[in-house]
Amino acid sequence: MALVAVSNKRVILKRYLTACEIGQLGDEMEVVTAEAVPLSVPAGSFAVLVKNLYISCDPYLRNRMIRHEVPTYISDFVPGEVVTSHGVMKVISSGHLDFKAGDLVWGMTGWEEYTLINNPESLFKINYPEFPLSNYTGVLEMHGLTAYVGFFEMSKPKKGASGAVGQVVGQLAKITGCYVIGSAGYDEKSKFGFDDAFNYKKEQDLEAALRRYFPEGIDIYYENVGGKMLDAVLPNMSLGGRIVACGMISQYNLEQPEGVRNLYYIVTKRLRMEGFHVFDYYDRYYRFEEEMAGYLKEEKVSYVEDVVEGLDTAPAALIRLFTGRSVGKQLVAVAREQAPAHQEN
Amino acid sequence: MALVAVSNKRVILKRYLTACEIGQLGDEMEVVTAEAVPLSVPAGSFAVLVKNLYISCDPYLRNRMIRHEVPTYISDFVPGEVVTSHGVMKVISSGHLDFKAGDLVWGMTGWEEYTLINNPESLFKINYPEFPLSNYTGVLEMHGLTAYVGFFEMSKPKKGASGAVGQVVGQLAKITGCYVIGSAGYDEKSKFGFDDAFNYKKEQDLEAALRRYFPEGIDIYYENVGGKMLDAVLPNMSLGGRIVACGMISQYNLEQPEGVRNLYYIVTKRLRMEGFHVFDYYDRYYRFEEEMAGYLKEEKVSYVEDVVEGLDTAPAALIRLFTGRSVGKQLVAVAREQAPAHQEN
Known part of the structure; x- marks a missing residue:
């Protein structure tokens, strides 16, 4: 395969927030277009290169933009580096036996177009692509x-x-x-x-x-x-x-x-x-995924999403969580590649 | 049995406390000598008449001296009536088959010399009178x-x-x-x-x-x-x-x-x-009593009491809980009638 390289738009943290800025959009995030990334994993690597489809906006992310003197249960973001959260991704290139190009997965990724994931063990496969893939930033995740x-x-x-x-x-x-x-x-x-x-x-x-x-x-x-x-x-x-x-x-x-x-x-x-x-409960995930997929199919559980388009809107989308303007799960569509809907008989 | 009547010194609540008075001794309690009580239970009654030996001073009692708009888990005291708490008592006269004169018991009683207990089902028998009876206001109760x-x-x-x-x-x-x-x-x-x-x-x-x-x-x-x-x-x-x-x-x-x-x-x-x-756990009492008696005998548990003498000192003893002056379990000796200490071989 020829080595293809593309540019990579990404949201980075510019500086730490003060606690009282959490609900306000300031200049602490910046959308930049980074240098081209190669679209395959380095030879010999166990990493996975993914194309990000949807990223999740969650309250805890704002807390990671504060510098904590005492460590919390999750690390603080680092200024100059890409913001990360859970997302839905398509595998583009894989050095790990469990994944191959084309697989749909969810897990921790970057607020950018492409991410090289060095610990693919942390990814979960998407077993029900007949649902809107964005559901894997929320009800199915x-x-x-x-x-x-x-x-x-x-x-x-x-x-x-x-x-x-x-x-x-x-x-x-x-x-x-x-x-x-x-x-x-x-x-x-x-x-x-x-x-x-x-x-x-x-x-x-x-x-x-x-x-x-x-x-x-x-x-x-x-x-x-x-x-x-x-x-x-x-x-x-x-x-x-x-x-x-x-x-x-x-x-x-x-x-x-x-x-x-x-x-x-x-x-x-x-x-x-x-x-x-x-x-502490990730070992229950696939049992849960199956049960929740059943509830969704039977329409016992309905689910509302608030989707905004494009990485440029991601910083503002995160703020909507705190201003109470989002109704339902807030997320950002980075790239739309919905798998063909599965037709049930 | 001839009907014997004696006077009955008692501590009554005069008026409700305000919340900020809890740690202060004011004029909300009064020690009075009430009219003579007959020293036997009324004919046909299931009640038990007890002589109070020790009474327990506990923080929650001060809270019962406040008038609560919303009921708490225990009723408020009533001005003019005797203060009640747990105590150690000797049965003087019984209309209940489970109890006879001379029995040592613990349970809810009045801050007074003699109390007629109308619900003797609530009393517990003392099975280890070889310990200081006062222990049945605390470690064994x-x-x-x-x-x-x-x-x-x-x-x-x-x-x-x-x-x-x-x-x-x-x-x-x-x-x-x-x-x-x-x-x-x-x-x-x-x-x-x-x-x-x-x-x-x-x-x-x-x-x-x-x-x-x-x-x-x-x-x-x-x-x-x-x-x-x-x-x-x-x-x-x-x-x-x-x-x-x-x-x-x-x-x-x-x-x-x-x-x-x-x-x-x-x-x-x-x-x-x-x-x-x-x-919610009173059904465990006798199992606990046996186990704790074992710990005390083996000196695996030691226990400190702060005993003051006489009903007249009871109001001040209760306050000591809040001023931090009592070390160990605060209680009042109303009458000392320790059963003869059991000699172990």
């Missing part, structure tokens, strides 16, 4: 697995339990027979089949709102918000309720986190609050 | 059971785990082979065989102190303090650590609880924080 593990393994749900939860986890809860109220930072119109939903940013008195929605208490709270939301939830939990903590988005762009005052309810109501990270 | 359940059932300890814990639970942890640092609101000299101990009220920088004591992180934190202590513990927890929450004494006398800012560590360190109440 780490985000869906987070919901799946958070609900089925961490919450230990009982039929009829009540919970205030996110998009996918709420639908899993509905499938299981729970009474589900969604809570989001925007006006959620579709409700995804939930029993009801509200915008936590618009409620004057969150604690009273929750009392109204859950007169008999909340059995399962899937924590993605933190701060004032958690403070309003705690007095509304039912005895022995569970709080599954997977994120606290309301706290990421504060100089100092809000203090949570109602923790004594953990004692009086005998609550369990437990944090988890999907990294 | 609900408090010991709390430590026992909190440690063996809630913490799921592994040998070699590290924990910052209270008097009895720390010794159980030592028996299990854990590295134990005690933390108390006073200068703890005895250390109860712990690996070390510190006064959390005297540390300028609690977070740094904990980092010094636990360079590899805390596996189990037994939470009885809350507020700033919890905020200092969270960044020092090890991955997958457990926080067993049984009380938050630092918060009881505040108008508004302190905000806890470091909760995001629950997510990043995948911590489990769980509240429990010993009420």
Whole structure:
């Protein structure tokens, strides 16, 4: 094969953010066109060269743009280097036996057109290309697995339990027979089949709102918000309720986190609050992928995406997460190469 | 039996406290000598009349002297009525088949000389009267059971785990082979065989102190303090650590609880924080009593009490819990009637 080289447009971090800049778009990212990359992996390398199709915009990325004195569970980005996140990719050239040119995969990649992935063991194959490939930045990927593990393994749900939860986890809860109220930072119109939903940013008195929605208490709270939301939830939990903590988005762009005052309810109501990270559950991925693909086919789970086009729009797309302007999973289409839709009989 | 009547000195609640008065002795309690009580239970009654020997001073009692708009897990005291808590009692007269005059029991009773107990099913028999009977206000009663359940059932300890814990639970942890640092609101000299101990009220920088004591992180934190202590513990927890929450004494006398800012560590360190109440575990009592009696006999557990004499001193004794002046379990000797010590061969 002749060695083909192309240019490579990429989003790089220019400088570290201060914590209070998290929700604002400044000059901390830059879209540059880098020098040509060769479109095959170096001879003898075990690496994989991918063409990026979709990249995922996630709240934790903004946190990686801050320089942390004390290391967090994931490394800080480095100024001058490309921003990375999960994405959907097509293999162009492979030095690894598990992958060949043309394979569709998801995993950690760069915000650029082409990425050389030196640890291809971290990639997952896409087994259901009949779905929109962009689903592999969300419902069929780490985000869906987070919901799946958070609900089925961490919450230990009982039929009829009540919970205030996110998009996918709420639908899993509905499938299981729970009474589900969604809570989001925007006006959620579709409700995804939930029993009801509200915008936590618009409620004057969150604690009273929750009392109204859950007169008999909340059995399962899937924590993605933190701060004032958690403070309003705690007095509304039912005895022995569970709080599954997977994120606290309301706290990421504060100089100092809000203090949570109602923790004594953990004692009086005998609550369990437990944090988890999907990294610890990747061994469940293919079982999850199969089950979730089934729910999607049967339309038991529906899924909303907010797709913007092109790497140039990626920095702004990330900010939309914090301004509450994105509805559904925010992602960027870098290049559209949808595999032909599989026709079912 | 001739009907004998005696007078009955008792401590009554005069008026409700405001939250900020919790740690101060005011005129909210009064010691009065009530009219004579008959020393036998009414004919046909299932009640039990007891003579109170020891009464227990516990932080939660101050909280029962506040009028709560929203009910807590235990009812508020009523002005004009006797203060109640756990105590050690001798049965004087019984209308219940399970009890007879002379039996030694522990359970909920009044801060007075004699109490008519209408629900004797709630009483526990004392099976080891060879120990100081006062131990049945603490190490051999609900408090010991709390430590026992909190440690063996809630913490799921592994040998070699590290924990910052209270008097009895720390010794159980030592028996299990854990590295134990005690933390108390006073200068703890005895250390109860712990690996070390510190006064959390005297540390300028609690977070740094904990980092010094636990360079590899805390596996189990037994939470009885809350507020700033919890905020200092969270960044020092090890991955997958457990926080067993049984009380938050630092918060009881505040108008508004302190905000806890470091909760995001629950997510990043995948911590489990769980509240429990010993009420839910009373079915384990007699198994626990036997096991704890064994530890005490073998001197694997030592136990420190702070005993004051007479009902007149009871109100002040309760305050000592909050001023940090009591070392060990605070209790009041109402009448001393220790059963003859059992001589072991």
